Amino acid sequence: MKKIEVLEQLVEALKILPGVGPKSALRLTYFLLQRNRKGAKILSENISNALEQLIHCELCNNFSEEPECSICSSSKRDKNTICVVEMPTDFLMLEETHSYNGLYFILMGRLSPLDGIGPNDIHLSKLVKRIKDSNINEIILATNFTVEGNATAQYIKELFKDIDIETTRIARGLPIGGEIEYVDSGTLAQAIVERKKI
Amino acid sequence: MKKIEVLEQLVEALKILPGVGPKSALRLTYFLLQRNRKGAKILSENISNALEQLIHCELCNNFSEEPECSICSSSKRDKNTICVVEMPTDFLMLEETHSYNGLYFILMGRLSPLDGIGPNDIHLSKLVKRIKDSNINEIILATNFTVEGNATAQYIKELFKDIDIETTRIARGLPIGGEIEYVDSGTLAQAIVERKKI
Numbered sequence: 001m002k003k004i005e006v007l008e009q010l011v012e013a014l015k016i017l018p019g020v021g022p023k024s025a026l027r028l029t030y031f032l033l034q035r036n037r038k039g040a041k042i043l044s045e046n047i048s049n050a051l052e053q054l055i056h057c058e059l060c061n062n063f064s065e066e067p068e069c070s071i072c073s074s075s076k077r078d079k080n081t082i083c084v085v086e087m088p089t090d091f092l093m094l095e096e097t098h099s100y101n102g103l104y105f106i107l108m109g110r111l112s113p114l115d116g117i118g119p120n121d122i123h124l125s126k127l128v129k130r131i132k133d134s135n136i137n138e139i140i141l142a143t144n145f146t147v148e149g150n151a152t153a154q155y156i157k158e159l160f161k162d163i164d165i166e167t168t169r170i171a172r173g174l175p176i177g178g179e180i181e182y183v184d185s186g187t188l189a190q191a192i193v194e195r196k197k198i
Numbered sequence: 199m200k201k202i203e204v205l206e207q208l209v210e211a212l213k214i215l216p217g218v219g220p221k222s223a224l225r226l227t228y229f230l231l232q233r234n235r236k237g238a239k240i241l242s243e244n245i246s247n248a249l250e251q252l253i254h255c256e257l258c259n260n261f262s263e264e265p266e267c268s269i270c271s272s273s274k275r276d277k278n279t280i281c282v283v284e285m286p287t288d289f290l291m292l293e294e295t296h297s298y299n300g301l302y303f304i305l306m307g308r309l310s311p312l313d314g315i316g317p318n319d320i321h322l323s324k325l326v327k328r329i330k331d332s333n334i335n336e337i338i339l340a341t342n343f344t345v346e347g348n349a350t351a352q353y354i355k356e357l358f359k360d361i362d363i364e365t366t367r368i369a370r371g372l373p374i375g376g377e378i379e380y381v382d383s384g385t386l387a388q389a390i391v392e393r394k395k396i
Binding site for chain 2 (some may be wrong): 050051
């Protein structure tokens with residue numbers, strides 16, 4: 001049987017998505033062509049629009065349609081605090097909590113020597129410059145609590161040890177609604193070590 | 199925080215994919231924009247190409263770049279047998295077995311009164327016309343062994359009961375390498391009922 005080239009090409013293109021193998025790429029292809037042609041058209045256009053129109057904010061690295069993103073250029077945000085996160089998704093999660101009103105800096109990654117990701121790859125010189133040029137007096141390190149996230153936080157703390165600036169790390173402990181019976185022992189140990197007076 | 203419109207639009211567009219909710223749409227969006235911009239561009243173009251260039255074969259309903267697909271127009275296929283399947287993916291699976299050399303007819307669905315899918319929605323008049331216009335002497339019903347797939351097969355069988363044409367159904371039984379201990383009881387019961395002399 002002769003292969004249908006445009007169809008094969010779409011299957012190949014879908015395989016780039018995380019978690020999509022040959023079988024699901026084929027399923028997705030038929031889904032797009034059969035069940036939701038209108039949605040597929042919009043998807044194609046919106047991928048292309050996003051690629052063309054989104055740039056990185058010059059100050060914080062976040063995706064933005066302008067050279068300076070809406071948070072960096074907002075007059076309502078607290079300009080004395082900056083929160084350092086690994087990825088734009090982390091930033092979004094923090095914004096959703098409505099518990100933070102300062103600035104952000106998005107590393108777009110984490111230190112990971114094994115993957116060849118060093119300080120230059122996570123825009124640290126941009127972070128240093130930004131902090132030196134501003135009135136920031138607290139850096140909140142909100143990288144993940146993984147080996148790499150912790151190492152990244154530690155590295156950034158060292159970077160600023162000689163200047164008069166407070167570096168903090170987001171808290172670890174039991175989640176809201178967490179039951180001691182079901183929490184992992186590492187988290188529980190940390191919760192005991194970091195216990196607070198009430 | 200002001201929403202980034204092109205980004206939001208891409209998240210929305212990705213939500214049409216089966217199994218993709220708000221969270222994974224966001225993850226996919228950042229994946230496409232950060233990790234694989236080249237792949238994203240190709241994906242966008244290939245969706246659009248497939249939508250524009252693929253049509254349905256006039257004879258068998260399969261996706262094709264020509265009015266008649268490569269199987270329907272091939273001189274090497276057995277023109278006396280037609281295999282009726284629900285979806286193009288089923289057709290592909292059968293082709294991969296290399297055990298069938300006849301023609302196909304793709305219903306693009308199955309009878310499903312609860313979902314409002316009746317005989318007109320699965321192109322049955324096209325199937326009747328095709329069979330009357332040809333030398334086909336066997337219809338292999340290869341719809342799924344689900345309630346709906348079985349009902350569809352039964353319905354098609356009834357359609358042709360007055361003309362001299364053989365209708366067959368693909369076999370049920372234990373899969374190759376199947377172990378009796380682990381097979382479901384319905385399949386096992388069927389395997390006993392349909393036992394063959396050896």
